Amino acid sequence: MPGRAWTSGLTRWGVVLIVILITLAPVVWVLSLSFKPPQEWLAYPPTLIPRQPTLENYLVLFWPGNPVGVVSEMVRTAEPVTRAFINSLIIVPISTALSIVIGFLAAYGISRFGAGGNFLPFSVLTTRMFPPIAFAVPLLVYYRSLGLIDTHLGLILMYTTFTLAFSLWMIKGFIDGIPRHIEEAAILDGASRWRVMFTITLPLIRGGLAAAALFVFIMNWTEFLFALIFTSRFAVTLPVQVSRYAGAVGRYYGPQAALGIVASIPVLIAGYLIQRYLVRAFTFGLVK
Amino acid sequence: MAYKEQALIRLEGITKEFNGTIAVQDMNLEVQEGEFLCFLGPSGCGKTTTLRMIAGLERPTRGEIYLRGQRITDWPPQRRNIGFMFQNYALFQHMSVYDNLAFGLRVRRVPPAEIERRVRAVAQALELETVLNLRASRLDLSTMQRVALARILVIEPQVLLLDEPLNNFRPGLRELMRAELKRWQYQFGRTMVYVTHDQEEALTLGDRVVVMNAGRIEQVGTPDEVYWRPATLFVASFIGRPPMNLISVEYRISEGHALLSSLDFELRVDERRGIIEASRSLPHLILGIRPEQLQISDPQAPSPGDLVRIPVKVDLIRPLGRKLILDLKTRSGLLIQMVTPSTRRFTVGDDLEIVFHPHQALLFDPQTGQGLY
Numbered sequence: 001m002p003g004r005a006w007t008s009g010l011t012r013w014g015v016v017l018i019v020i021l022i023t024l025a026p027v028v029w030v031l032s033l034s035f036k037p038p039q040e041w042l043a044y045p046p047t048l049i050p051r052q053p054t055l056e057n058y059l060v061l062f063w064p065g066n067p068v069g070v071v072s073e074m075v076r077t078a079e080p081v082t083r084a085f086i087n088s089l090i091i092v093p094i095s096t097a098l099s100i101v102i103g104f105l106a107a108y109g110i111s112r113f114g115a116g117g118n119f120l121p122f123s124v125l126t127t128r129m130f131p132p133i134a135f136a137v138p139l140l141v142y143y144r145s146l147g148l149i150d151t152h153l154g155l156i157l158m159y160t161t162f163t164l165a166f167s168l169w170m171i172k173g174f175i176d177g178i179p180r181h182i183e184e185a186a187i188l189d190g191a192s193r194w195r196v197m198f199t200i201t202l203p204l205i206r207g208g209l210a211a212a213a214l215f216v217f218i219m220n221w222t223e224f225l226f227a228l229i230f231t232s233r234f235a236v237t238l239p240v241q242v243s244r245y246a247g248a249v250g251r252y253y254g255p256q257a258a259l260g261i262v263a264s265i266p267v268l269i270a271g272y273l274i275q276r277y278l279v280r281a282f283t284f285g286l287v288k
Numbered sequence: 289m290a291y292k293e294q295a296l297i298r299l300e301g302i303t304k305e306f307n308g309t310i311a312v313q314d315m316n317l318e319v320q321e322g323e324f325l326c327f328l329g330p331s332g333c334g335k336t337t338t339l340r341m342i343a344g345l346e347r348p349t350r351g352e353i354y355l356r357g358q359r360i361t362d363w364p365p366q367r368r369n370i371g372f373m374f375q376n377y378a379l380f381q382h383m384s385v386y387d388n389l390a391f392g393l394r395v396r397r398v399p400p401a402e403i404e405r406r407v408r409a410v411a412q413a414l415e416l417e418t419v420l421n422l423r424a425s426r427l428d429l430s431t432m433q434r435v436a437l438a439r440i441l442v443i444e445p446q447v448l449l450l451d452e453p454l455n456n457f458r459p460g461l462r463e464l465m466r467a468e469l470k471r472w473q474y475q476f477g478r479t480m481v482y483v484t485h486d487q488e489e490a491l492t493l494g495d496r497v498v499v500m501n502a503g504r505i506e507q508v509g510t511p512d513e514v515y516w517r518p519a520t521l522f523v524a525s526f527i528g529r530p531p532m533n534l535i536s537v538e539y540r541i542s543e544g545h546a547l548l549s550s551l552d553f554e555l556r557v558d559e560r561r562g563i564i565e566a567s568r569s570l571p572h573l574i575l576g577i578r579p580e581q582l583q584i585s586d587p588q589a590p591s592p593g594d595l596v597r598i599p600v601k602v603d604l605i606r607p608l609g610r611k612l613i614l615d616l617k618t619r620s621g622l623l624i625q626m627v628t629p630s631t632r633r634f635t636v637g638d639d640l641e642i643v644f645h646p647h648q649a650l651l652f653d654p655q656t657g658q659g660l661y
Contacts, residue, residue, distance in 0.1 A: 181375075181376060182379075182381075185439075186380070186391065186395075187345075188343060188368075189443060190366045190396050200380060203382045
């Protein structure tokens with residue numbers, strides 16, 4: 001028996017290890033790439049550990065004009081990423097918060113009162129059924145006449161709208177899981193519906209909200225298509241900035257990788273901060 | 289009618305429909321101040337719906353609800369000051385026991401010192417002082433139940449509504465908690481309306497029992513009344529374990545006597561002739577007799593001649609410790625159950641003669657289901 005337990009433990013860890021390797025392989029590759037000088041970007045055979053590691057890819061993100069080496073020369077005309085970073089840090093948290101707040105209110109109405117009829121939850125999903133590019137042209141026309149192109153507000157509205165379906169469905173699932181009796185008990189205790197929503201239901205689905213918020217945050221943080229089409233200078237976000245590191249001869253993989261790593265840091269921090277809620281969200285079925 | 293003592297709660301012609309299906313139909317009922325009223329019926333009979341309408345969680349499709357003579361049909365639940373204990377207790381899992389108890393008082397903007405005093409008082413009465421700081425999600429079932437009760441009591445409601453609160457307990461504990469509940473009712477002296485599908489619970493706890501079936505009230509009465517004088521066939525067959533023996537009989541007049549006869553026995557019912565003849569489905573009637581009213585006749589000491597005698601064969605013996613249940617087959621193949629002290633030994637196949645007093649037999653109209661009294 002001990003022998004069997006030992007092998008089954010080994011198998012389990014083996015499987016976990018393989019999954020981790022597959023999942024993290026691109027991350028590891030990007031991380032390694034971000035420290036490589038240009039001659040190693042496309043070297044064959046590839047190197048995992050850079051032979052001549054350098055920080056230049058990172059430095060040029062913030063000080064592109066500062067002549068340190070060959071990479072600075074390539075990206076001489078690029079803007080510092082500071083602006084894109086700040087833009088993303090404005091647009092993404094605000095649109096995520098809006099999406100979650102509106103999503104919670106809408107999900108509550110749908111879950112508890114069947115607001116909007118049976119078809120509403122489904123029809124909300126239609127915004128995610130079309131290829132996003134299908135919306136681009138009509139929206140471009142609207143945005144031009146409204147003066148929303150290349151503005152924070154323009155992207156905030158767009159991100160809120162496009163993630164709403166997602167947060168609504170996810171949060172609705174969590175609200176559906178809260179027994180009505182708990183809310184009714186609070187109502188019989190004299191609490192108003194709003195009070196029940198915010199002091200009973202909301203705390204009970206905190207983990208679910210955190211999970212939804214994290215996913216929406218990631219979706220917005222990495223959104224590329226709309227940001228590319230609807231911004232040009234002022235409201236450029238990080239994913240667009242990544243695409244800017246390219247020249248006539250090809251892409252500048254080093255700075256792109258470095259920016260990818262830098263851009264992932266806020267998400268990692270956000271994920272770390274809310275992970276204790278996430279665990280609760282995934283063990284949610286235990287609340288009966 | 290003179291203004292008699294006002295009922296605490298009065299339901300007038302209450303009907304509730306859900307998408308065309310009728311859950312409760314034309315219900316009239318009064319709940320008296322201080323009484324323990326039990327709703328008893330199979331699941332889906334509308335008893336919980338009735339409770340929810342009293343609480344204001346459902347709005348009746350038709351009919352009116354009065355609280356101390358005041359019409360409250362349109363009042364939101366928040367305004368009614370009614371305590372409701374849910375089947376799963378519906379505690380606020382994310383709060384401490386203290387906060388659970390204080391919730392209703394905080395909502396009512398009771399001053400903090402007063403909240404503290406009332407919560408402590410109720411916690412003391414229900415022995416919850418040691419768990420006040422625990423999270424509600426970490427309690428065991430019987431503590432949860434006490435917290436649920438305390439949470440209701442602390443707001444000093446007009447009436448306590450309890451929806452199958454003992455359902456989650458395993459059988460042994462269930463009886464213990466039943467006794468606790470009864471003790472609490474004495475202790476707090478509050479009006480309680482209690483929903484259950486467990487007849488023993490209803491008969492032990494209730495001052496009065498409302499037997500419901502398919503959205504209608506079958507009978508309202510004391511536990512004795514519903515047990516010994518069931519108003520309908522449904523009540524007769526639903527209450528009692530093992531159930532009442534229900535036997536088809538025919539009514540006829542022979543030599544000036546009113547007789548009920550089945551394939552196996554005959555009895556004279558001269559004194560009930562008037563009542564019987566008012567029945568519309570004559571000559572067919574149903575005779576009901578409780579298993580514990582049947583006795584085994586003793587050949588050594590002949591019993592009085594007016595007893596009904598039925599020769600039977602023992603078909604199955606089910607010992608229950610002090611008592612045992614005998615399944616008996618009559619000559620015509622009819623199954624009769626009786627309960628008898630286990631002092632005597634029986635074997636399957638024994639020939640016996642069982643007897644009962646004619647006046648113990650209950651009669652029902654098979655078409656309307658109504659008892660003939």
